[in-house]
Amino acid sequence: MSSSLIITLVKSDDAAAVLAFEQENRDHFEEWIASRGNDFYCLPEVRSSLEQAQYLASANREYHYLAWIENEVVGRITLRGVEQDQYHKAFLGYRFSKRHGGHGYATAAVNAVVKQAFEELKLNRIEATVIIDNLPSQAIMRKCGFREYGHSHASVFRNGVWLDMLHYEKLNTVRPA
Template sequence: MDIRLLAATDAPALWDFETAHRAYFEQWVQARSARFYTAEGFAEEMEASLQRQQQDQAFHYLMWEGQRLAGRINLTQVRRPYFHSAALGYRVAPDCGGRGLASQAVAAVLHQAFTTHGLQRIEAIARPENPASVRVLCKQGFVQFGHSRRSMELNGQWFDLLHFEAHRPQKGRRGGGTTPAFGTGLKRFFQPRTSHRLHTGSCMLPLPAKPSARQALGVPW
């Protein structure tokens, strides 16, 4: 799998991806406006996304398996100076779930965030009903720092959100040692935990024996 920044030439493949999996993604994240799914609306969003990349406001990556677009993963809400932070979200085609693509993509984009883009902190959110995404985040070094209750409305129903963060690995931390780097094939920053309870400040969450591969994590665009 390759991860590449969004380019204008990706418009046809991205249009096919979004329209083909619209109903699936809208089960887990807020629906886009109806205008997004028109030729004019989609063209406007493409142009706006490319402008945000040029202006250091967001970075939109696509997951490619050969010539096939398997998913997308974004860094949005970039805040500089003082914070050097962004929000991460992704979505993977339903028939590509369960093969580790989301985990690979998160690792690769974290590496880009902390190196190429010079970011220091990345946030992500996931619903408690989506243990597959929680596992992906924990596996790549995210730590839970909050649990907001009844904080997202979807299809007339309110859901809780779990809040996670990951920080740029630091050298020479107090007490000695170096934080391992993120990325596929690199050492893990934190190892995933297993528990039977939810615990703020860690990645503890009730997980079923066979978690479903619900591969959608809030993506603003």
């Protein structure tokens, strides 16, 4: 993996780079996640989604990150459902460029975001789900120290088929005060 991987919170100014990333990888992503439809793939829509992400971060509800190699977005990482009271947890999601796969970028980026969630956001638990057939994502979970704790059957409907999901968790070894 190159040392030039940089992780940033999204900004509306990133819209053109995010659009290029999403357009290049649309078919790849839609193997695993629901289609956003054609309307999403235009600059104003992407900019609007990034503005919404910035608002959610300012409200401490969600954090949307970009993984960059030089001036190119190679991945997106999201912490959703952030709960900093009582539960101290969030739900992790991510997607990475097919072209940049196999270089360790996803593992490095997920580790960086989880570290920030534990240290800066003072979260105790990060959860994630992976479609059972998504072996690369399962490998990322293991490499990042996540533990599989459950298997839900027929829990997501994609491309006319019900698919199983694996549930993962990672706990902060230093408990938030």
